[in-house]
Amino acid sequence: MAPSGTVADPPQCSTTDSFNSSDTAENDIRPFFVLHKASSGNHNGKLTGIVKSKRRIESPSPKIAKRSEVESVEEEDGQFFSTLRFKVFETVWSKIEKTIEDVLRNSNSKVFSGIHDWIRESFESIISSGALKLSEAVRSYPVLTQASSKQLLTAMVLTRNLEMVDDLLTFEELELHLKSQGCHVAKLSSMDFSAKSGVGGCLRGLLRQFVMPTVDVADVTILASWYRENKNHENPVVIIVDDTERCCGPVLSDLILILSEWAIKVPIFLIMGVSTAHDAPRKILSVNALQRLCATRFTLSSPAERMDAVLKAVFLKPCSGFTVSHKVALFMRSYFLCQDGTLTSFVRTLKIACLQHFSLEPLSIMLEHFCHDGVNQLSGEGTELLTEATMKHAFDLPSVTRNKITRSTFEMLPHFLLDLQRMPNPWSIVVLCLYEAGKFDKLRLLDIFCEILDPEARYLKYFSPSEIVNSQSHNSGRNNVIRRVLRKLRDLSPSQLSSMLKSWENLTAEFTEINDKVIELHPFMRAVEAAGQRQGLPNSPKKHASRSNSKLEKELKAMTDKVATVIEFMLREYMKPVESVPFHEILCFKNVDKLQSALLGDPRGRIQLDLLESHDILHCVCCSQRGTTLLPSMHDTSILYKLAQEHADVINLHDWYQSFKTILIPRSSKAKQKSKSSSKSKKRKEICEEPEAPAEALIQYPFLVKISNR
């Protein structure tokens, strides 16, 4: 409880700048207040801003304009670009988001339709067992006595993912899917199954979703009578509980017992999401409740599979044009593998990267044109946005200066951009081919993607003859994906090789240069198959068998060598890393530090650094002169923290205070300090008899405040 005296009379703020004004003091002690309301007509303002600045871009004449006009025009320009940037970000991100949603929906569609079929079939069998009269169906009596009539049909959906956060969307999608098929669906989460509100709470939740949102009683008969109204009984009732393991067991058991009593009158289907194992409910439900469940099992795709599918759709298939650099990809990979492990966090990281890209790179607005399917849009509309300033920026990009592209090639810009737009095509084909080859070694697309983005193309060194010999002899560099692919090639069986070739052929169908090379492999494949068949002849004599065996090995070796050559060809010719292409900065996000700091706050570490290196942040001259020396000019908390550090974790308050005092009032200038402070507060000196008191208070206040706040 706050001391009432201090609430009524908060100390005055000593900050003198514009950040504090007198009327804020009153607001400081109110629990909440409205700082301001939205200025009226904000959107109109924005719209006129756009119109005005568009006009200006058509006829730029800043030299004639007066200074103030130039400024206002620049402001308008800024407004125009910020609105445009937001618009383009929205376009780009919604495209990526939609792609991801589609991928996830597709990955689950089989399971969803499986669940729906199961519901439909079971529902029909319940209905066919005999229709109830209305009067019977809405009463809890007569009690149904057969054991089978008390069974609650349940689907156990194994998510194979301990992180529920990834599956929230899955169950939302399932709800939508079932609703679209005509089912009555309600979704409950572990929050509804709390011990505090009991089974009444979740019944209320159900009724609110089924009957009407204002129901405030928990009576299952309401559900029964609702079910008999307006043809509701023509469709099954589905209840989805997405995170069963986190629900309060007794409450869920109670709900199951209640619902199972009504199972025939209101055919309810329970869908329970379980993350650990199909039999997880055994651990949380009571025996009675377990006996009432008639469970069917379904299994969703694993997070790693979904991750690969998302990566493929966002970066390797034509999507938004936005991409990330090698370093950013490595960071995202390690964040996914080591820190969070959820697809949701990966998508969020991607969104932050996209956002940072838009706020750091002015030319990112051109990504809008990559989002559209047509290729020719760039030449016309795309360059219209290029003002003098953005052109200058474009030709100052590191990738442009590195490639010695000068302003004389100004007209070439649209061409470069077209190249950029076309670029990921053969590139992604090669990555997907590698992924197909890597599947035999259970390689993840994420790993391949990260390695392949390397701007220095270090993976090419595995093709040097010496490296090939090395790779066979020792086991180093297991993490090198390309090396693993090459090594695995030698262990593949003829049938695996053949299926890999088939998938390569499909992947490269649109790209003749690579496709030709793949087709050239066919004679080798046929030779391998022929050798394999000879070996497989049952009545061939033993002598012949060993000979044909060595023949097969020889053919296989020739084949795998050839495949390795094709891989090398693909990598050398088409694996131009994004970061080596001129103007790639327009669509490639590279600033890994910004991403990391926005994604992962480190309050503990950063506050310690703030205190230890306060002079670096404040850029003050007085404290930074002498390295680690504690100076009286330093921030009080900085001094206290450093003193505490010197004494490890355990510190005697008395000693702490004394040394703090020693630093604030150096022995040599003690007298001076005393006179200074006492002259400042003469009034208090009269009250206080003790001459040292004011100085003591001046030191004690910060000390006490700081240690109290810790």
Added chain:
Amino acid sequence: MEDIENIEEDEYGFSRNYFLAKELGGASKRSAHKLSDIHIVDEQELRETASTIEMKHSKEISELMSDYKTMYSKWVFELRCGFGLLMYGFGSKKALVEDFASASLTDYSVVVINGYLPSVNLKQSSGSLSKGQETFPSRSMDDILSFLHGPQSGDKDCFICVVVHNIDGPALRDPESQQTLARLSSCSHIRLVASIDHVNAPLLWDKKMVHKQFNWLWHHVPTFAPYNVEGVFFPLVLAQGSTAQTAKTAAIVLQSLTPNGQNVFKILAEYQLSHPDEDGMPTDDLYSASRERFFVSSQVTLNSHLTEFKDHELVKTKRNSDGQECLNIPLTSDAIRQLLLDLNQ
């Protein structure tokens, strides 16, 4: 010049070696100094003095603040893109966040919640968000949240910005408040700008809250500004004589005890209030009173409670004129009343 340096060197050496010397010098490892050796100034005087303390580096701090101003447009962009902003770093961020809101968020309504206050009512605050839009019968938190989440218009760029100073404040640290804030921030027409100061603040949130609801973008913005307003509500640890402060400290200790232990303490406190002139409550009386109300079952249980009280200096024993052992709470009557109020909340 050299002299100055020497002096400074000495000072440096002194401060650095102070504790080392203490540690090595004494036979016992613990420092023999006691807090009572410090002359602690009266709290009233301390608070008065606070206003005269000159802020160090005020110039540099205001420069730092104006550096942050250049980032305002970026922050607005991030809010518009659907993220929440989480400010951290040493120093009060209240002024910075409010300045940002009043300078750059003029197109949006801004509501401020002062999370550092010991009593913040989230329901009231959220109710104020839905007000002004249309007449709305605010019933429960669920209704308010579903109203705020409703698809009122297709315009994604129309939102209310909620500023929460110290989202990790003492009154908001319970899971329920954080759940409510998380659900609030996931509403389609709400964006959150919050600040934290506790180093363990991220432990308040689970992955669903972080990734799906708050959707934080972290911003490290040390301001080095004093925690003038935020700190007021923390009692000064060493300052003596303040009723509220000692009651608060005692309340914190008592809250960590079992309900029965608390009830025994309440009996003692009520007795002391009703018998202000006595030396304290005789132990036997306390035992029979506690037993009557089923708070203890045996003398042993009572003794274990009493040991706990004595360890935390909530209770002292005295012998009265009859030679009976009496238990006394070393607090003023006002402090005890305050404490009982806190406990009954």
